[in-house]
Amino acid sequence: MKCGSCHPGAGPAEFSRDKDPNDPTGQAYLPYYDESTGQFGYEVLGKSASDVYSEFDGDYTFLHPMFMKYMNAPWNATGVSQADCLICHMEGYSWFNRTVTLGAGPNLFMVTGYKAFQSAPAAGAGWATINMNAVVMMPGQLPYLNPQAASDFAIDYDLGINSGTLSYDDPNNPSYYVIPAEVIVKETPDQNCWNCHGTPDVRKYGRSWESDTDAHNARGVFCVNCHPAGEDAPDPKIQGHEKHDFAKGTSMIGSVRDDLDGTMFDCEDCHVKGAYPGAPDPATAHAQIPSFHFGKIACESCHIPYKEDSVITPTKEDPDLVIDMSFNGNQVIYPWSSFFDNDPVDPTAHDSSAPSSRWYPSLVLFKGKIAPAKPLLTIWWGEWNGKTDPDEIVVQPYPLWQVRLALQTDPTTGMPQNPVVQGALTNDSNALAADGSDPYEVNTTAEIAAYIYALKTATIQVTDGGPDGSGTTPITKTGLGSNPVLVKGCRIFYLADDGGTPDDPSDDTIASFESELAEPHNFSIHHNVQPSYRALGAGGCEDCHRVGSPFFERKMLICPWDENGNPVYESAYEEVGYSEGELEELTESVPEEESPSLGSSECFIATAAFGSPLEKHVKVLREFRERYLLTNPVGTLVVKAYYALSPPVARFIARHETLRAAVRLALYPVVGIAWASLYHPGATALVLFGIGAAAIVVVRRKRSVS
Amino acid sequence: MRGKNYLVAPVVLGIVLFFLAILGTSSARASHPAGDVTLRDLNGDPISIGSTTPYSPKQTCATSGCHDYGTITSGFHFNQGKDEIAENPPRDASKPWVLSPGMYGKW
Incomplete structure (x- = not known):
């Protein structure tokens, strides 16, 4: 039911x-519950609730931490969540009220x-009292x-009358x-999105x-200005359809609705093309930057040079950097500040001139292009199929509740009580968890082997x-799998040799190999755009x-802890493919601005006049240069x-708006x-020839007249 | 002096009208073009004064064919990947347990 806190209803x-077996089209799905008949969807199919959860292979279940019972989803206590239109289309809609209502109480969940x-939409709209x-x-x-609680919730539409969110059909004779x-x-307010x-x-x-x-936020741009929907959307895949999809960009993770990638307005659409x-x-701010930068670097790389806490929001906005499930x-979560202070080049150094949260x-x-990302590193156990080829390798994650049982994790302290594991663990972390504690981690060969x-x-x-905790059927399982591996820090660690004594992990050999499966999950960064005066450049x-460039030499976390418990970092220049020699060239002096090679994208004066190397007139001139000028000696x-x-x-032109306009005209x-x-x-x-011929004729006539 | 005083009122009025116009247009998040909407319950009946019956968004917004509920709810925010589930072949051969790209069916 808690899914409905954010899920707007309908669909799943x-x-x-x-x-639905009674649907003549054969396309309709069964609703979870039909109040008119009092039947759950599975009952229409002649099943029991137990039948339903026995169909799933471990999903919709969890291990209750106190009762140590394998709890099933309460299919026999569910209902229908209709699409709640006002969750998006009402300013001031209360996410909190919707959420606590879905959490249920005696008046709703008996x-x-x-x-x-049923009641959550009214609660979210503010038409209910909540104790x-x-x-x-x-x-x-x-x-x-x-x-x-004795009383917790009651629908009261007069609350809406008093607040102005409801009125009567006829003020004189209301019914x-x-x-x-x-x-x-019509347009979803920002706060509704952020709920x-x-x-x-x-x-x-x-x-x-x-x-x-x-x-953008400071200038009154709304979420839907960049992510428009319906008739406001520029892309025909969305425009005009009542299907409620929003225009979206292209994400590095890139799994959700890839078919709608690139349907939103991007930087160029608004700032260059006038959307x-x-x-x-x-144009003016960019005029002095050699234009090849724009072909190599995403706008966000310079315009989101850093992120830091907002003074407006009350809580610390420290993103997750590592989730250790091993x-x-x-899930032991390590925020960004566990591995970085606020200096971009030295993760342990503190820059007193910048906010601590930066x-x-x-x-x-x-x-x-070089683009900014927020990585998320995950560490977990799974069953390996023994392949190393990127096209064949599969590591199926073990359910965490099973890992906890195998490790005999104490629900209170979080410490594994499995004697083999406990004997191998050493506390050697340099990182701090979200609560500031310094927990153990799995990093040494002995620890990995024991796990x-x-x-x-x-x-x-x-x-x-069962769904209500009263079940008593025992479930027993020996071993989570035959080939467990640890996925951590771009590598997969596996048992290479058991040392000849299968029951003694202390003589085991652990090996590892690099795999894409173990690489950080990079989330694209597009928000928190800084104004031009704060941008890099x-x-x-x-x-x-x-030297010490916050761009080329900024550090990125590759592995939270190596064999010695130390974090492993990489510089950005390595990640984006520069060699050390190239780094020296790029950082020891400013590259000569006036010495671009032929064939580059430079078109200085036109770029200064039209504002961008991507502007359509500049593109035409560049194409002309490539085809007609650079193909002959003259x-x-x-x-x-x-x-x-x-x-x-070009620099002079770029600084004078009137001159830019004049040059454009010319x-x-x-x-x-x-x-x-x-x-x-x-x-x-033909036309040029005609003009030339006419010019010659005119000149000759003038001469003959004179 | 007297002539200048005559200008004060029109100038002030002009400024006031200017700001009223700005305020009037800047707060114009388009409201519901079809006017007020009657709250309806699960059966489609209007909700009477004093009732404590939960209103049904589906009946309230989609009744009388005002909005196409089925089309609207086929959008991603509603389905969260349910309509994109693919088991055979899997979406990603290296992650065969990931059935959909959304929150529903993704792990």
């Missing part, structure tokens, strides 16, 4: 996995959960209503409640959308608790091109002369001829 919250599902004394707030859990038209907003996206996004990306440093009127033209079978995203290659032994041999026993080329000479003379002229005919030459060369030659 309304219908089960089974098709028999089944269907009443909670706050009955709300239970537990760290790490969603708030819920205490089932033991029914109505939602006033102005309460239903659900706030927590996961901070964990994935850190602070994402506050007005104190995000340039968002009023978006500042970056130590005890729980952190510097990783830089990785994505779609041919693998435990996972292969442990007998786990648990009781099938605003302080000159030396922002990046210097043209090449002209280009060389242009490169030698034009950069200072260039339009040139661009026109260039375009015609490229796409209609025959006709252009």
Whole structure:
């Protein structure tokens, strides 16, 4: 039911996995519960609740930490969650009220959960009283209503009348409640998005959308301005469809709705092509930056140079960096600050001139450009199929509840009680967990060997608790698998040799190999865009091109702890493919700005005038240069002369808005001829010939007259 | 002096109208074009004054064919990958347990 806190209803919250046998089309799915008949969906199929959870291979289950029972999803206490339109279309919608209602209480959950599902939309809209004394707030859990509370919840539409979110059908003779038209907003307000996206996004990306440093937020840009839906969407895959999809970008993780990748407005759309009127033209600020930068570096790399806490939000916005599931079978989360202070080049150094919360995203290659990312490193146990070929390797993760049982993890202290594991563990971490503690980790050969032994041999026993905890059926399993491996820090660690004594892991040999499966999960960073004066490069080329460069030499975590318990870092230049020699060239001096090679994308004056090397007129001139000038000796000479003379002229033009406009006017005919030459060369030659001939005739006539 | 005083009122009025116009347009998140919407219960019946019956978003918004509930809820936010489940062949051969790209069926 807690899924519904953010899930807006419908789809898998309304219908089960089974098709409705009574549907003539054969396409409709069974609803979870039909209040009119009092039947659950599975009952229509002639099944019992036990039949349903026996169909699943471990999903929809968890191990109750106190009762040590294998709990099944309460299929016999579920209901239907309809699409809650106001979760997006009502300003001030209460995510909290919806969430605690779905947590249920005695008035909603006595028999089944269907009443909670039914009542949640009204609660979220603010049309219900909620006894706050009955709300239970537990760290790490969603708030819920205490089932033991005497009273906790009641629908009261007069609350909506008093707040103005409801009115009457006829003020003089009221019969029914109505939602006033102005309460239903077309565009989803930002806060409604963040009700659900706030927590996961901070964990994935850190602070994402506050007005104190995000340039777009500060200027009143809304989520839906960049992620439009319906008729506002620029892409025909979304535009005009009542199907409620939002335009999206292209993510590095890239698993969700790849078919809609690139349907939103990107930086170039708004700032160069004019999709968002009023978006500042970056031409002036970019005019002095050699344009090959724009072909190699994503806008975000410079415009999100760092991230840090917002002074507006009350909580620390320290993203997750490492999730270690190997130590005890729980998720031990290490935030970014566990491995980095606030200096980009030295993870242990503190920069007193910057906020303590500041952190510097990783830089990785994505779609041919250097782009910022927030990595997430995960450490876990799984069953390896013995293959190393990237196309064949499979490591199936073990369910964490089974890992905890095999390690005999103490639910209170979190310490593994398995004697083999306990004997091998040593505390040698340099990292701190989210709570500031310094837990153990699995890193030495002896520790890995002991864990693998435990996972292969442990007998786990648990009781099938059923959906209500009363079950007593014992479940026994010996060993989680035959080939357990540890996935950690870009490598997979496996048992290479058991030393001849299978029951003694102390003489085992552990080997490892690199695998993509063990690489960090990189989340694209697009929010928290800094204004131009804070971007990399605003302080000159030396922002990046210097020894100790926060761009090329910033550190990225590769492995949380090596065999000695020390974190392993890599510099950004290595990740994006530069050699040490190239790093020296890039950082020991500023590369000569005025010495681009022929064939580069430079077009200084046109770029200064039109604002971007990507602007369509500049592209035409560049294509003309490539086809007609650089293909003959005279043209090449002209280009060389242009490169030698034009950069200072371009810089001057870029600083004077009137001059830029004048140069644009002057260039339009040139661009026109260039375009015609490229796409209609025959006709252009004919026209030019005609003009030339006419000019000659005119000159001769003038001479003869004189 | 007297002539200048005559200008004060129109100038102030102009400034006020200007800001009213700005405020009026800047807060214009388009509201529901079809006007007020009657709350309806699970059976599609209007909810009477004083009732404590939960309203049904499906009946309230989709009744009388106002909105196409099925089309709307086929969007990603509602399905979370349920409509994209692929088991055979798996979406990712190296992660055969990942059935969908969304929260539903992904692990």
